[in-house]
Amino acid sequence: MNIFVAKLGRNTTSDDLNALFSQYGEVTSTKVIMDHETGYSKRYGFVEMANDDEAYKAIEDLNDSEFDGSNIVVKKSTPRG
DNA sequence: CGTGAGCGT
Known part of the structure:
Protein backbone atom coordinates (compact mmCIF):
# COMPACT_ATOMS: atom_id res chain seq x y z
CA MET A 1 0.00 0.00 0.00
CA ASN A 2 1.41 3.34 -1.02
CA ILE A 3 0.41 6.30 1.11
CA PHE A 4 0.51 10.00 0.38
CA VAL A 5 1.27 12.33 3.28
CA ALA A 6 0.75 16.08 2.97
CA LYS A 7 1.10 19.22 5.10
CA LEU A 8 4.23 18.01 6.80
CA GLY A 9 6.32 20.30 8.95
CA ARG A 10 9.29 21.81 7.18
CA ASN A 11 11.70 19.79 9.33
CA THR A 12 10.01 16.46 8.71
CA THR A 13 12.16 13.88 6.93
CA SER A 14 11.74 10.40 5.48
CA ASP A 15 13.06 8.96 8.73
CA ASP A 16 10.37 10.79 10.64
CA LEU A 17 7.67 9.26 8.48
CA ASN A 18 9.28 5.87 8.92
CA ALA A 19 9.24 6.20 12.69
CA LEU A 20 5.65 7.41 12.65
CA PHE A 21 4.15 4.78 10.36
CA SER A 22 6.19 1.82 11.60
CA GLN A 23 4.12 2.00 14.78
CA TYR A 24 1.26 0.52 12.76
CA GLY A 25 3.12 -2.12 10.77
CA GLU A 26 6.06 -2.83 8.58
CA VAL A 27 7.14 0.16 6.51
CA THR A 28 8.80 -0.80 3.24
CA SER A 29 9.99 2.67 2.27
CA THR A 30 9.41 6.35 2.96
CA LYS A 31 10.23 9.53 1.14
CA VAL A 32 9.71 13.22 1.82
CA ILE A 33 9.88 15.31 -1.32
CA MET A 34 12.57 17.94 -1.18
CA ASP A 35 13.71 20.49 -3.67
CA HIS A 36 17.07 19.10 -4.68
CA GLU A 37 18.61 22.53 -5.20
CA THR A 38 17.32 24.56 -2.29
CA GLY A 39 16.96 21.70 0.19
CA TYR A 40 13.54 22.94 1.22
CA SER A 41 10.92 20.31 1.93
CA LYS A 42 7.95 20.30 -0.40
CA ARG A 43 5.88 19.50 2.71
CA TYR A 44 4.57 16.23 1.39
CA GLY A 45 5.85 12.70 1.10
CA PHE A 46 5.15 9.01 0.58
CA VAL A 47 5.10 5.94 2.75
CA GLU A 48 4.93 2.37 1.53
CA MET A 49 3.66 -0.28 3.90
CA ALA A 50 3.94 -4.04 3.55
CA ASN A 51 0.51 -4.88 4.97
CA ASP A 64 -5.58 14.95 10.46
CA SER A 65 -3.24 14.30 13.38
CA GLU A 66 -0.66 16.74 14.63
CA PHE A 67 2.94 16.12 13.65
CA ASP A 68 5.94 18.43 13.86
CA GLY A 69 3.65 21.28 14.85
CA SER A 70 1.32 20.80 11.93
CA ASN A 71 -1.86 18.93 11.18
CA ILE A 72 -1.03 16.35 8.50
CA VAL A 73 -3.06 14.67 5.77
CA VAL A 74 -2.64 10.95 5.16
CA LYS A 75 -4.31 9.14 2.28
CA LYS A 76 -3.77 6.53 -0.38
CA SER A 77 -1.24 7.49 -2.99
CA THR A 78 -1.72 7.61 -6.71
CA PRO A 79 1.16 6.67 -8.98
CA ARG A 80 3.06 9.30 -10.90
CA GLY A 81 1.71 7.96 -14.14
C1' DC B 1 -6.19 21.84 -1.12
C1' DG B 2 -1.36 18.45 -1.88
C1' DT B 3 1.13 13.22 -5.72
C1' DG B 4 7.97 11.49 -5.74
C1' DA B 5 14.06 10.43 -8.35
C1' DG B 6 18.12 8.97 -9.98
C1' DC B 7 22.98 10.58 -12.51
C1' DG B 8 24.32 6.05 -14.47
C1' DT B 9 21.49 1.14 -10.25
Missing part, protein backbone atom coordinates in the same frame (compact mmCIF):
# COMPACT_ATOMS: atom_id res chain seq x y z
CA ASP A 52 -2.59 -3.24 3.49
CA ASP A 53 -4.73 -3.56 6.60
CA GLU A 54 -2.06 -1.95 8.73
CA ALA A 55 -1.69 0.75 6.12
CA TYR A 56 -5.39 1.58 6.26
CA LYS A 57 -5.21 1.63 10.03
CA ALA A 58 -2.27 4.02 9.89
CA ILE A 59 -4.13 6.22 7.39
CA GLU A 60 -7.25 6.63 9.45
CA ASP A 61 -5.31 7.04 12.66
CA LEU A 62 -2.68 9.47 11.42
CA ASN A 63 -4.79 11.52 9.03
